[in-house]
Amino acid sequence: MGYKLHGLGGWLRTVPAPYTSQTCPVPECGHVNQANRPRQTTFRCERCGYEGHADTVGAMNILRAGLARIACSPV
Numbered sequence: 001m002g003y004k005l006h007g008l009g010g011w012l013r014t015v016p017a018p019y020t021s022q023t024c025p026v027p028e029c030g031h032v033n034q035a036n037r038p039r040q041t042t043f044r045c046e047r048c049g050y051e052g053h054a055d056t057v058g059a060m061n062i063l064r065a066g067l068a069r070i071a072c073s074p075v
Contacts, residue, residue, distance in 0.1 A: 013073075015065040021058035026050050 005012050024031045024045040031047035038044055043057040
């Protein structure tokens with residue numbers, strides 16, 4: 001899949017997934033704790049109170065990490 005993205009001008013960066021759905025996506029917070037996932041689908045940050053779907057939170061954190069890798073990689 002990476003070769004297709006490259007041919008179309010895109011980028012593929014791998015991001016480690018562990019703890020992404022346990023990490024608060026609020027930039028000022030970023031609190032990581034297993035207790036932030038009280039249920040399989042629920043995310044509730046113990047520190048700042050942010051609430052959302054655990055899969056959405058994980059996707060937000062993976063996107064942020066991927067964009068950071070792109071911004072910090074040489075052209």
